Structure formats: structure tokens, C-alpha cells
């Protein structure tokens with residue numbers, strides 16, 4: 001008999017910037033989180049917000065739209081950029097300490113795709129850790145938020161409404177029933193062999209939402225960060241975009257700059273363009289390095305990057321840093337409206353696991369911490385109005401109870417195929433090869449919880465990428481290198497609900 005616990009308030013799965021923002025906005029809530037850290041802790045560059053006198057939410061919205069490949073939804077973007085100043089104020093009121101000048105004004109960084117300086121940061125390049133410190137302290141001090149630890153493996157349905165989750169601890173399963181469920185489980189970068197995402201960022205929430213039939217969106221759109229440190233580490237250490245904002249240059253092995261051949265903004269071109277330029281450097285048998293030697297006070301301003309580089313014997317003030325693109329941010333995910341509502345009653349999604357159209361086909365740098373803060377607050381307000389105590393028979397996918405958690409070597413094969421064939425340069429032939437290879441691995445992958453997630457998601461990424469026979473934002477097809485106006489729309493997928501069995 002599986003243990004069933006009835007919670008008397010909404011349950012939030014995930015405790016990154018998005019999940020904790022929801023929790024802090026509700027009168028009462030529960031969070032449940034896997035032990036591995038999500039991406040928020042690792043965020044370096046900062047939070048974009050229109051704060052300076054030469055900036056405005058409209059300008060920030062226009063920058064967001066212009067890198068989005070025409071797919072961002074302007075009313076959702078406006079909500080994001082209008083909320084910037086209030087989100088920063090709120091974090092400051094919770095005790096977050098951002099970098100300031102001698103007069104106490106917030107220091108604003110410059111990043112690619114932004115027309116002006118608007119990136120708030122902490123401890124130079126440790127913004128995510130400071131955001132998490134402030135949010136976690138507020139949650140710990142709250143008497144109305146209860147934090148649980150557990151790996152959620154599936155959603156529970158009662159009377160066609162999401163009404164809880166199944167958590168796993170080894171072979172033990174527990175059912176948590178709740179009047180509303182919010183998924184805030186982060187992105188899916190671990191689908192790729194080269195990624196900046198920490199080990200917990202496996203796309204679990206997206207896969208489990210799909211299994212109960214929630215609509216998914218824009219699954220082909222993965223953002224590859226141009227500059228991860230190429231030094232044999234997994235995850236690959238990120239060399240924040242802010243470095244290029246502060247004057248670091250991309251150079252070939254002879255120290256010659258190459259970005260001006262690809263875009264008028266050179267090193268500050270949108271991420272997808274910089275990432276592909278670096279890829280082509282390697283493809284031509286050359287290489288790519290970040291030259292940070294002209295960045296003033298480097299060690300003091302970029303302590304996180306300094307520590308990563310020194311750990312592999314490189315000092316950024318003396319050495320060129322070898323770089324490679326790496327999967328970094330997932331624009332695809334659970335289709336959600338501007339209040340985080342999904343296509344299934346009782347289920348909300350927020351943060352990187354959601355796809356609201358706020359980023360379209362390509363995310364503007366430093367917009368995702370802001371997304372978690374702004375939409376987290378909106379989800380909290382909406383969830384507060386729609387709660388139903390689950391009274392009927394709970395149902396869940398059968399596999400939730402049968403499978404071991406940890407995946408075997410087949411998952412590493414899958415990650416390599418995704419990098420080789422479904423990475424930043426895609427072709428129809430390569431995508432078909434990836435599809436066939438993933439199907440060969442399918443039966444082995446499906447023997448574990450982690451493998452099942454990866455099999456489902458990777459196939460959806462491949463099929464969406466095959467269907468989009470054009471290039472747009474993070475999705476680049478070498479066989480269709482131009483955007484096709486007829487395909488200027490989001491990709492929506494309605495997965496078939498898997499068979500559910502009575503539980504509890």
C-alpha cells in the first residue's frame with residue numbers, strides 16, 4: 001500500500017527562482033524539491049530590468065522581441081518587462097544585495113542583444129546564488145510555507161484534474177494530494193552531452209506534464225550558450241555573457257578576432273549567432289577562445305569565472321580561455337498562459353519548464369531569472385482563486401510505481417546523439433538519424449525513470465525540429481538556413497495521455 005498524504009494548500013514542485021516566487025506569493029503552500037540544485041543557483045550574469053534613465057520597459061520589450069525570431073508573444077513580453085523594476089525592489093526588500101556604485105546606485109551590466117545597460121548583478125558574477133540566498137531565507141522564515149524533499153516522478157489525476165504527485169525515494173513511493181499543483185522544475189539541458197546545466201536539470205516536469213496530456217510548446221527551441229569553458233567538465237562552466245559586455249573578445253588560436261565577419265554587433269550579437277560562429281570556427285579546423293585580458297579588475301568582478309578557470313589551470317588575466325557552445329536554456333516546455341495555466345485543470349507551470357511565448361524562439365540574456373520572479377507572482381495570484389480538494393479516486397501512470405530511478409549508460413549515448421545531431425546545426429538527415437538511434441535505445445532507456453524522461457523529451461525535440469523546415473532563433477537547419485514566413489508560428493504538441501491506473 002502506497003502512503004497517501006492530503007495537503008491542505010497548493011503544492012509547488014521545484015524550489016528555484018520560479019517555485020520560491022510562487023510559494024512566497026501564496027497565503028499558504030507546500031514545496032517539494034529533489035535534492036539536486038536547479039539552474040538558479042548557478043546563474044551568473046544577472047537579472048534584466050529597465051532601471052536606468054535612458055531605458056524603459058518598452059525598450060526592454062523591443063530588445064526581447066527582436067531576438068525572439070518573431071515568435072515571442074508581445075503581450076506576455078510586456079508583462080515581463082513592465083514587472084522588472086518591481087521584481088528587483090521586491091528582492092531588495094527580501095535582503096538581496098546587488099552590486100552598487102559608491103553612491104549606492106545599482107550597477108547595471110551590458111549583455112548581448114540589449115541596447116543599453118540593464119543587467120542587475122550580485123558579487124560580480126554570482127547573481128543566482130544571491131537571489132537564492134534571499135528567497136530561501138524568506139521561505140525559511142515563513143510560517144506558511146512547508147518545504148518537503150522528494151523526487152517527483154509523476155502527476156496524479158482525480159476526476160480529470162491534476163490533484164497531486166507521486167514522489168520516489170529509492171523503491172518507496174508516496175502520493176501527495178493537493179488542491180492545486182504548480183510545476184517549477186526548470187529546463188532540460190541535461191538532454192545534451194555539452195551543457196552548462198547542473199545534473200538536476202533533466203526536464204522531469206515537462207515529461208510528466210506531457211504524460212497526463214498537457215499541451216507542450218516550442219519543443220525544438222533550445223538555446224546554446226556560445227561560451228562554455230571547454231575543459232572536460234560536465235556540466236561545462238559558463239563564461240558569462242557579461243564578460244563580452246565588459247570588452248572580452250572572441251579570437252582564433254592566433255589571437256585574431258572573428259565575430260565581426262558574422263554580425264555588425266560582433267561579440268554582442270544575439271546568442272544563437274555567436275554560438276554558430278564558434279561552431280563554424282571548429283568546423284573549419286580552427287578554434288575559439290575568449291580573450292579576457294583587457295577586462296579590468298577581472299578577479300574581483302568575476303570571481304565565479306575566475307574560480308572555474310583556475311580549477312583547470314587557466315588564469316583569465318593571463319591565458320586565453322578555450323570555449324565551446326553548450327545547451328543552456330530551454331525555450332520549449334509546458335504550454336502556459338500569462339498566469340501559468342496549462343491545458344490541464346489543476347496544473348500550472350512557471351519558470352524554465354513552462355513555455356509562455358515570453359522568449360519565442362530565442363531568449364534575451366538575463367530574462368529568465370526575471371521570468372521566474374514576475375510570472376511566479378502571477379501564478380501565485382491565479383492559483384489562489386482555483387483550488388479543489390481532491391475527493392475522487394487518484395489515478396497515475398503505472399510506471400510511476402515500477403521503475404528504478406537512476407539511468408544507465410544508454411542515457412549518455414542519448415546525450416551524445418542529441419549533441420551531435422540535434423544540437424546547434426541541424427539537418428533533415430541528421431535529425432532522422434537521431435530519431436532512429438533514439439528509437440533503438442528506447443526499450444533500454446524506458447527501464448528507468450530518468451531514461452523514460454529523456455526518451456520522451458528527446459524524441460519530441462527531434463520531431464519538432466524535423467517538422468520545422470526553416471531556421472529561426474535557436475533552431476538552425478543547415479538544409480533550410482533562412483526563416484520561412486509561413487512557419488512564423490509557435491509549435492504546439494498535444495501528447496496522448498498515457499494509461500493511468502488507480503493508486504493509493
Ligand SMILES: Cc1cc2nc3c(=O)[nH]c(=O)nc-3n(C[C@H](O)[C@H](O)[C@H](O)COP(=O)(O)OP(=O)(O)OC[C@H]3O[C@@H](n4cnc5c(N)ncnc54)[C@H](O)[C@@H]3O)c2cc1C
Nearest residue numbers: 014015016018034038039040045046152186351352368369
Ligand atoms: C550556468 C547558468 C548561468 C545562468 N545565468 C543566468 C543569468 O545570469 N541570468 C538569467 O536570467 N538566467 C540565467 N540562467 C538561466 C536561469 O538560471 C534559469 O533559467 C532559471 O534559474 C530557471 O529557474 P527555475 O526556477 O525555472 O528552475 P531551476 O532553478 O532549475 O529550479 C528547478 C527546481 O526543480 C527541482 N526539480 C527538478 N526536477 C524535479 C523533480 N523531478 N522532483 C522534484 N523537484 C525537481 C530542482 O531540484 C530545482 O529545485 C543561467 C543558467 C545556467 C545553467
